[in-house]
Amino acid sequence: MPASHLNQLIAALPLQRGASEPLFRQLYAAIKAAVLDGRMSPGMQLPPTRDFCRLLAVSRQTVLNAYALLTAEGYLDGAVGRGTFVSREVPLPVPPAAVPGLLRPLSARGQGVVTAMRQVAFHRGPLRAFRVGMPRIDHFPFDVWNRLEARRWRRPDHQFGYGDPAGYLQLRELLCVYLKASRGVQCTPQQIVITSGSQQALFLLSTILLAPGDAAWMESPGYRGASGPLRAAGACVFPVPVDAQGLDVAYGVAHCPQAKLAYVTPSHQMPLGVSMSLPRRLALLAWAAHNKAWLVEDDYDSEYRYSGAPLASLQSLDRAGCVVYVGTLSKVLFPGLRLGYMVAPPALAEALVQAKAVMDRHTAIVPQMALADFIAEGHFGRHIRRTRDSNAERRDLLVRGLAHELGDQLACGPADSGLELCAYFRGGHDEEAVSRAGLARGIELRPLGHYADPAAGPECATPPGLLLGFAAIPPAEMAHGLQELGRILRGR
Structure with missing residues (x-):
């Protein structure tokens, strides 16, 4: 490259004076980009540092620091008295059109994961009538929550390291007591797995309980956020109608008896609001026990019943160990907290803990600690x-x-x-x-x-x-x- 063209290239390197990033880091990044995209080709000699300073109006130390970084990373070669060159070890860039499969397609599984939630409606913009699935956030005692979290931050201990994938033990113990009293759920703390919202729980269950091609019952109409994980796992989602008594179990048995899993919202069906009758609950449990199928009970807003006593959970009727109870704290506390939980049959609990560890090791510990304190001190109730x-x-x-x-x-x-x-x-x-x-x-x-x-x-x-x-x-x-x-x- 003629010296005049090289000087023009150097003078045009983008530097933002006054920016928070030091000039030598900016210069390093600009030269590196020029090398990688071929504007500065392998073997090209760069101007002496004094000429470089003049072209860019920067200090010599700025150029020396940038050169040092580039040399350490293998982009430049140089020696005293010989000059500085673009390393010949840097390969020539290949035009994008010549790279086969540059826009690499997703795997079939990846495509399934990406498309699974496209039909789910997400909240956008400020709150307005009649937004669904949204609790009253301004009612939450954030001052109390801030105090509880601050107290934990002031006294960090060994529990601030990597934690149990199942979740903070004290929180699981308190949830165990609460669920038994409020929903009739029969469990031990070892059966509870804390998740990053109920959505993660549904994804974990879909992933480890179903093989690609397995059939799964899904209420229709039903919660699209649940059918998404099922489809992402490669399941064949079979829609089962809902009437005034809840999921039509007889329809599912007649048309898809081979299903390996059924997703239900028996206490308050989403979106119709009906409750599953006792005969339907017993029929569903009998089908699952006979076919060795799993039942995922999503009890997403059972805390808010305005007439009569709260309905007992489907899990409380389970005698075959086939119900996984899924709950969320987003509707009780605030959605941004992203805390949920699963109550698994004893035989399944350890597998879910290991699957949770694969996904994200464990849910953030300080919010779990704060929630445990929130429950223990009576604020939750x-x-x-x-x-x-x-x-x-x-x-x-x-x-x-x-x-x-x-x-x-x-x-x-x-x-x-x-x-x-x-x-x-x-x-x-x-x-x-x-x-x-x-x-x-x-x-x-x-x-x-x-x-x-x-x-x-x-x-x-x-x-x-x-x-x-x-x-x-x-x-x-x-x-x-x-x-x-x-x-x-x-x-x-």
């Missing part, structure tokens, strides 16, 4: 009672508002538990069109069709309607949302 009362007030507000403002347009589904309720259209509305109109007016309206499996037959069809969240929605925002929804449904 008080928070649940306070939040349950608040949710009930907002649920009543929504139910009354729907009856008063939209009784001629919508019919409410079950509203005795959870953070949202479903409302069915009385007229012939297109739920997708209504949802789009809602977004245009600043409200979120989740179509019930969003929860239907695209591969499901007419047996799984659900009357068109909407899922409306209420727990996190302030009264004024809820009133505004009802007004806008009324205008949409009446074509105004």
Whole structure:
């Protein structure tokens, strides 16, 4: 390369003066990039450091430091009295078009993982009516939580090293007591595995309990965040219809008896809100025991039941060791905490612990410690009672508002538990069109069709309607949302 061209190349090297990164690091990175992309070819002699300083208006020490780094990493060769050269060991760059398979495809498994959650709707933008799956965050005692975490940070000990993949033992002991008292779950701390949210629990279970091609029952309509991990594991997801008694077990047995796993939300079905009847629960347990299948019980919001005593868990009826109970603390505390748990049958617990260790070694320890203290000092129970009362007030507000403002347009589904309720259209509305109109007016309206499996037959069809969240929605925002929804449904 002619000296004039080389000087022009050096003078054009990008340096940002005044930036936080030192100039010698910037110069090092710029020369390295020029070598790797072929602008400075192997064997090319670089100008003396004094000339380099003049071309870039930098100090000689800046150039010397950059040269030293580049020489140590093998990009430059040099000796006193001989000059500095681009190393001949650096291979010439190959044009991208000549590299076969440069855009390497994902594996079939990788593609399955990537596409599995594409149909799941994620929250975006500020909170607004009628966002689903969202607890009331402003009710959480963050001042108490901050104090508990700060206390742990002030007194670090050996537990701040690598921990048990199963989770912080004191937290598992406290959850064991809580689950037995509140949900009738029968377990020991050794059966509990703390996870980074219930989503990780569902992925772990799908991965280790199913082989590619195994069939798995999935409620339809149902929680798309659960069908995603099943599909990512290569399972053949078989949609099973839901009616007023919950999952139609007889339909699943008749059409897919060979399934290895069934995912259910028996206490509060997502999204229809129905509870699985006792005969259905017993039939499901009998099928699983007879076929040596697994049942994944997702008890995602059982803390929030507003009428009658809480329903006992499916796990409490299990006598064959086939139910894995999955819970989340996102709906009780706050979603950003990302803490969940599994209660596994004794024969499965150790395998889940080892699988958890493969995935992320263990869930962050300080939040687990803070939660253990939060439970032990009574804050957890008080928070649940306070939040349950608040949710009930907002649920009543929504139910009354729907009856008063939209009784001629919508019919409410079950509203005795959870953070949202479903409302069915009385007229012939297109739920997708209504949802789009809602977004245009600043409200979120989740179509019930969003929860239907695209591969499901007419047996799984659900009357068109909407899922409306209420727990996190302030009264004024809820009133505004009802007004806008009324205008949409009446074509105004």
